[in-house]
Amino acid sequence: MLRKERSTSPPPDEIKRRLTLERRRLKRAQANLPICKVVRGDSLKVLCKWPDYCIDAIVTGPPYGIQFLGEKWDNDVPSEELWRQLHRVLKAGGRLLVLSATRTWHRMATRIESAGFHVEDEIVWIYGQGFPKHSSKLKPAHDPIIVARKGPVSDLNIDAARIREPRLGSQSKDRWPANVVFSHTPGCTDEKCQSGCAVDLLNSQAKYLSTSKSRSADLNNVSRFFYCTRASTRERNLGCENLEKKRKATFMDTLPSNRNSEAREMANFHPTVQPVDLMRWLIRLVCKPGDLVLDPFFGSGTTGVAANCEGVRWIGIEMDVNYCRIARARTRMRKRLAR
Ligand SMILES: C[S@@+](CC[C@H](N)C(=O)[O-])C[C@H]1O[C@@H](n2cnc3c(N)ncnc32)[C@H](O)[C@@H]1O
């Protein structure tokens, strides 16, 4: 078993033997779990009933604790007690990836660390299109993603998460992934970006700064980073065609002058739907095909949609009955989203 951290590594045969034992044990521990299902309930209560060391990785966008659009569930970041339960069910060497907000990430990271995780890194997800929430605040343009690990050092799946670089030709490897991710604006296509798109702004500035027209200078632009689009209306509603549409709250609702603005009705009316491509990349980084990933704050189920696309099994826990319905409908759409 890999339960204790060690300073010296054991011989290769011993590592192989332990890995085989660990795989068998994981299979047994997972036998009674609701695999590829959405569990309705409070994560803390649900997790208390699960065995130790039964999950390969945890990838989640939890409440940020910023009272987003006045949502009650967003009053605080998850408690240390909940992170402790997540630490218990995660396998040794397993990873936890947690989206957070610039205003509260420190509290999130402290609770994660106090629960027993090693906080290893932070991925910065830049989107450049948030709204300033108040005249005394800066416009949000990135979310920090906390990278943490349980117990012994283990490798990230660097090769699976490499950045496509077609211009390097078939001889070279794709680029080593960095801890920065950029989002295109919804509506950007391969040919043209929408105005104000963060990727486009950075690319054009890099080209402006580059004095040489040589190929190597061209490669200095930001295409070395991972890009994804923010969740488009089509992406968020895919699979929800038969669900009742409801009013989706937006930032405009929080402005006194916009209280009566025309509401947008949507089948997936979850206020914080994350992009499938971002979740796919995060899952690739910490899971191999066939692994089991847990999202204890499943919302409209984006992590499940992304896991389906990557051939990874998943479990989602969500306390809101309406969001569970949306998540079930979206995660059934596996084939239409898989590339
Ligand atoms: C930021 S959202 C997740 C969004 C999701 N990643 C998506 O793309 O739709 C957080 C979700 O956690 C749920 N939640 C908050 N506290 C919870 C708890 N203790 N147990 C289960 N779900 C919880 C909320 O209802 C909300 O839907």
Ligand SMILES: [Zn+2]
């Ligand atoms: Zn773009």
